[in-house]
Amino acid sequence: MSDIIKQLSEVLIERKTADADSSYVASLYAAGTDKILKKLGEEAVETVIAGKGGNKDEIIYETADLWFHSLVLLAHNDIDTQAVLDELARRFGLSGLEEKANRSK
Numbered sequence: 330m331s332d333i334i335k336q337l338s339e340v341l342i343e344r345k346t347a348d349a350d351s352s353y354v355a356s357l358y359a360a361g362t363d364k365i366l367k368k369l370g371e372e373a374v375e376t377v378i379a380g381k382g383g384n385k386d387e388i389i390y391e392t393a394d395l396w397f398h399s400l401v402l403l404a405h406n407d408i409d410t411q412a413v414l415d416e417l418a419r420r421f422g423l424s425g426l427e428e429k430a431n432r433s434k
């Protein structure tokens with residue numbers, strides 16, 4: 330796992346016991362699943378808009394927001410980030426069309 334993803338994932342777990350007044354992440358956990366999903370949706374839309382605009386810096390910035398909020402969703406559900414990396418590794422080298430055909434749903 331990249332160092333920053335690993336370090337950030339560790340901080341996100343630590344924030345589970347943090348005070349919502351002193352931590353953005355803790356405030357998201359306290360607000361609950363719907364708030365986290367709302368932020369994730371917003372960041373997805375902002376990434377789409379950046380992608381349409383074609384400004385590389387904006388695409389990077391919005392993608393970082395999107396990835397960050399995806400990591401928050403994983404942590405909120407007690408899912409180890411490594412599990413997603415393992416899933417990508419499992420798919421690596423498998424054609425997208427083949428992978429889709431193998432999906433059970």
Ligand SMILES: N=c1c2ncn([C@@H]3O[C@H](COP(=O)(O)OP(=O)(O)OP(=O)(O)O)[C@@H](O)[C@H]3O)c2ncn1[C@@H]1O[C@H](COP(=O)(O)O)[C@@H](O)[C@H]1O
Nearest residue numbers: 337340341344351352353354355356368371393394397398
């Ligand atoms: N990487 C991030 C990160 N990326 C984005 N954000 C926050 O995500 C939010 C993005 O949402 P918006 O742009 O809509 O900003 P907003 O208007 O403040 O959000 P709302 O009030 O609408 O919910 C901003 O508040 C950003 O500061 C992040 N907040 C935290 N981190 C990492 O998480 C760690 C823990 O953060 P705390 O829990 O705040 O200490 C930090 O040290 C960072 O490493």
